[in-house]
Amino acid sequence: MRDDILTLSGIDTHYGPIQVHFGLDIAVPPGAIVCLLGGNASGKSTTMKVILGLQRPSAGTVTFDGRRIDGLPTPAVIGRGIASVPEARRLFGAMTAAENLRMGAYLRRDASAVAEDFETVLDLFPRVRERLTQKAGTLSGGEQQMVAMARALMGRPRLICMDEPTMGLSPLWVDRVLDLIAGIRDRGTTVFMVEQNANLALQIADRGYVLQTGRIVLSGPARDLLTDPRIRDAYLGGAEAA
């Protein structure tokens, strides 16, 4: 497992006196979709913040490509080749879809390659091409999700972190978004995603982790987890906590 692209080992995280993570260990192999499942307040989104440098862990290490990234400020983490699709998408609402995509390439200095990627990304998301000059805030939820994913791809990342990409979308859009995520993986970009919707996420994922009140309680290949009865237990609020 030496060649995992992203590893979290022994992560503890605190918000003031409240401990959110208890010795988290997660490994993301390159070229895979790994999903982190968990209910409300399980610590999923905080995991994302720890990876992106938005929240400092109180113990443990995060490595990307074998180099430590915990403690780095967020822009430096992004500069290493990680892109983020934040929870609730967080587009720049008053900027056009095209400007949002350009913000995704903010740290890149290779203008001609950025222009190429712009076209490639739009081929992948034809719907975004139709909306290029529209203010991002006026797009529908599904369209916004596409812009958010396209924006992340514009950074030519090796890893994309997605926080609840299907949240608030209609079933039709959920399927489309999941297909697109699988497509991103198939083009060689590793995806680490946080999801509440376990069944759907595991259908496209290669590997899954189940987080419950700050601890990994279950992990393994997605196929196995899909049929594991304990998944349901974990979701019903946990015999462990009681």
Add this chain to the structure above:
Amino acid sequence: MTSFLDHTINGLVVGNIYALLAVGLALIFGVSRLINFAHGSVYVVGAYVGLIAVAHLKLPLPLTILAVVVGTGALGILIERVGLRPLAHSVRIAPLLATIGISFVIDQLIQLTFSPDPQALPSLVPDWRFTVGGVTVGALDLVIAGIGVTSAALLYGFLTFTRLGWAVRATAQDRDAARQMGVDVDAVNRAVFAIASALGGLSGLLVGMYYNYISPAMSFQATLKGIVAEVVGGVGNVPGAVVGSLLLGLTESYGIALLGTTYRNLFAFVLLVLILVLKPNGLFASNRQLPPEPMTGTFVAPSRPLKLPASALAGLTVAAFALPLVVTTPYVLQTLSNAWLYAMLGLSLTLVAGTVGQVSLGHAALLAIGGYVSALLAVDLGLPVMLAILAAGLATGAIGTVLVSPAFRLRGHYVSIATLAIGEIVGLVILNWESVTRGPIGVSGIPPIEIAGIPLYSAAATYWFTLAVMVVLALLQAKLLASHLGRTLRAIREDDVAARSHGIALSRYKAIAFGFGGFAAGISGAITAHLYSYINHETFNAQISILALTIVILGGMGNVLGAIVGSVALIGLPELFRITAEYRILIYGIALLLLVRFRPQGLLGTV
């Protein structure tokens, strides 16, 4: 007709100067959600850098502009570093208070360096005048318009076409998301402060050339004007700030033409209050637009207040009353009497700002109302002084509450701006309502305080009287805070939405707080008037409002004993060390800055 057009030109030129200020405020608000109260100080620095460049170095206009832009731009970076960055994780109102502290420091340093007296800034533009179709336009008007338009074009180009400009816009819309695109938000803030300050400095230079007059006292008014223009256009809206500035310039120009120059500022502040009440998102906010993120104005760092046992409090009170028996120096007693008077104001503000979370920046206006009511009742109607003081307290409670009531529905920064404007309006009404207030001449011959026919002339008698009144007010307030009412007021501070959803009528409770606070402040102002025997519209100025705020922060917001301790520390100590007035303001500014940064819970802790 000709004069109408001339006033229009004048209004547009002045509006152009305001626009340079307001655009900077809007940019800063955009990326850091901060209303920069040091902006007027930067503007003054711009004017004085211009003075050095023109009068001492004899530089030509382009080099003077360059010097101003570079000098004030660098100052902006310094302000960001000192005032904003260390407070990134504090409550929202903290950076605002820090910029107030910074503005005190800069203004006083300018005053100490260049003297408080106004100076002439020679205009570098020849005094050519053109008459076109009955309208007279000066060469300077054209230069100002040219600089305004050029700045706007450069700014537009920067925001639209440069990488950093995009980062600025992205940060303004969603700071965290921008960070996740790799934007270094600190660098963006620094750039924005530099640009905004350079524009502000340029504005100061132009205003100096236009009126051929600069003085350190321009700072506060400039900040206020910039804020008015920004709020009219919609806080954080850059094009809106330009339009708001031109509107403000025109309003003032026409208003002066109709009513005279002393009304100039009245228009600005009435416009501000109207906009805040009727369209708080600014004139151009569409109805679809979401209101800006609610800014809860609580400045209460969680802390455990220091509790003194009742016996210790009683002992301290007895000691305070016994002091004149030991210390007989009239100077010390006068100083402490003054501290007790400030403590009454502090009690008022700590209730309103600390307990209810409405950070008022216009509290000195309550002193002015109390002072004038009591003085006029005693002088014009011959009311006995004690009765006049009591009536002044009641009247101030009532008038203050009515005046502030339009601001009850506002939150956070908006409350601070509205109270600031209302405070300024009170001063301007006093100045202009000559038939009652005697206008700029002020009220003289105010009779001294007398008890049972015996005037309090001795320092010790004054000391005892002020101390007794202050102790009574403090006990009343402590009683109020310990009751169900006190809990309700704190609930409003902590979460007004939650409070409202539990059936608390916010306006009614805010009115109670302002009424009670107004009473205490009115009594303080009234006693002050009778002690001074003369007051005018400048006796209770905006600096006192800020000083009061520093006092209550020093003591611990919401803390009754803290207001008293804070007052003794800030009023008494500098006086006892014989620090001269200019340095005292400097100390107040530094104290505010340090407190917000290192001890926001104050000396005794917040309640």
